[in-house]
Amino acid sequence: MDRIVAARGAELRCKGWRQEALLRMLENVLENGENPKELTVYAALAKAARNWGSYHAIVETLRNLEENETLVIQSGKPIGIMRTHKFAPLVLMANCNIVGKWATSDNFYKYQEQGLIIWGGLTAAAWQYIGSQGVIQGTYEIFQSIARMHFGGDLTGKFILTAGLGGMGGAQPLAGVMANGIILCVEVNEARIDKRIEVGYLQKKTANLDEALAWVKEAADDRRSLSVGLLGNAADVYPEILRRGIVPDVVTDQTSAHDLVYGYIPSGYSPEEAADMRKRDPRKLQDDAGASIAREVGAMLEFQRQGAVVFDNGNNIRTQASQYGVPDAFEIVVFTEGFLRPLFAKAIGPFRWVALSGNPRDIETIDDYILEEFKDNEIATNWIRLAKQYVPVEGLPARIGWFGHGDRTKLALAVNEMVRSGKLSGPVAFSRDHLDAGAMAHPNIMTENMKDGSDAISDWPLLNAMLSCSSMADLVAIHSGGGGYSGYMTSAGITIVADGSAETDIRLQTALDNDTSIGVLRYADAGYEESFEEIRDKGIRRIETEQKQR
Ligand code: NAD
Secondary structure, eight states, X not given: XXXXXXXXXXXXXXXXXXXXXXXXXXXXXXXXXXXXXXTEEETTTEESSSSHHHHHHHHHHHHHOOTTEEEEEETTEEEEEEEOOTTSOSEEEEESOOOGGGOOHHHHHHHHHTTSOOOOTTTTTTTOOOSXXXXXXXXXXXXXXXXXXXXXXXXXXXXXEEEOOSTTGGGHHHHHHXXXXXXXXXXXXXXHHHXXXXXXXXXXEESOHHHHHHHHHHHHHHTOOEEEEEESOHHHHHHHHHHTTXXXXXXXXXXXXXXXXXXXXXXXXXXXXXXXXXXXXXXXXXXXXXXXXXXXXXXXXXXXXXXXEEEEOSSOHHHHHHHTTOTTGGGSEEHIIIIIHHHHTTTOEXXXXXXXXXXXXXXXXXXXXXXXXXXXOHHHHHHHHHHHHHOOOOSSOEEEEEEOTTHHHHHHHHHHHHHHHTXXXXXXXXXXXXXXXXXXXXXXXXSTXXXXXXXTOOHHXXXXXXHHHHTTOSEEEEEEOOTTSSSSOEEEEEEEEEOSOHHHHHHHHHHHHHHHHHHHHHHHHTTOHHHHHHHHHHXXXXXXXXXXXX
């Protein structure tokens, strides 16, 4: 299969821009993907479609889809075309949803083997992945929050230790440098290190720990930011740094620890040896990965005891460690609870837009609009200034920006007007991460330790998805599986295409406002004060009932 590259320019292959946009988004996730030959986009196994037959059938269907039709997709496989109406979503999908009792990792692998499901990640099967940029602001905001909470507001001269330079983890070195830190990223696969250097996310590489630590020390002495990729295994490097008596200021990990068979590479294995063992004895590989994670998390806990700020960055590493003999793994905080929850409680989260024309100037025009029109929004303007300076274009030009209720709609309507007036050279697709206020229940990532104990309640993302359908979004997806695959999470995804039409003004207004409204309401229901303020300030219509009565 030739490399998939998203179409650019003004020529339509479909019957309308909305269909064309979704087709380009599908192509774009593969253009940006880590292993596109296998249809794998990121996170070891997160796929864009069930198989190549399904991929081609989806492409063919999108090319012929009428405005009043809806393509239905089940775990990456197109199932049928339904007659709906022109305000209905063009694409509906459900990926990797397994009934509770059967939602185990073993069953996931079995059903996947049988060709019954794929795991869609958060943004892979929903065609919303925009390269490592998709998590970069989130990672940056975590570092900023740590800087404010622990280091007087600045990470200058501070040493961040992390691991994993894959599809998502690859954002870490750039986010670390943007936050003025010195970041050492341990990665077992040299090709991944080279890829991040090539795209401008990582500065230097070495296979020598002494050299890496010397560079870190020099940068700390000079008080300059630096990113280093160290070829090695985190399960070896973390304990070794600890043994040398060096305590980093911040420690995390973003290897694919959620998957012990296809993701995390155990100590003593090269990626090729792991691939070989996966075929011969997956159970042994799984147990070796679990044992390595236990060692790595053991070191992380010791770093924490010795004063480092340690956090889980959403890869389920603590869950795996606790299952492999580290009972205190959950003494490490998860990033959402530790650093981002006050933002999510206001439905401020990872909103994103993609210039379907392929013209980077469209993103610059939108950047300029944000800098001008959102002067009071410090999170947004600070980020856009940094992103303009640091973030390279990957695939179709795109931008992530943490915006909340009302602001997302204001931006999207302005962009739709710019498409209409010809100020932009083509339509723009809006989406967001599934890790968003109303869109995800994941008790070990997004909803850990919710105030009201509602961590595992997945009604919220399901409501979110249904609401997005009735609010005229162009694509709506429900995903389950997540880190650890079994029943670890449920999430909802949404894409809306700003094609410049007046009708799309209504779509954008309704779908985006309702998407953030349910996010604010979800956190209000759990008792977060920030949400009540947002409800008061922005006139979100909440129904008051007696709280938590059986
Ligand atoms: P990926 O599979 O593309 O990359 C993982 C990388 O880790 C690979 O390059 C692999 O070689 C490396 N690796 C594996 N074992 C290692 C080890 N022992 N030592 C050093 N390197 C090792 O995955 P990704 O897309 O980068 O995602 C990473 C994790 O982050 C996943 O678990 C994913 O679910 C999670 N995630 C978190 C967020 C968030 O918002 N925080 C968002 C997306 C994904």
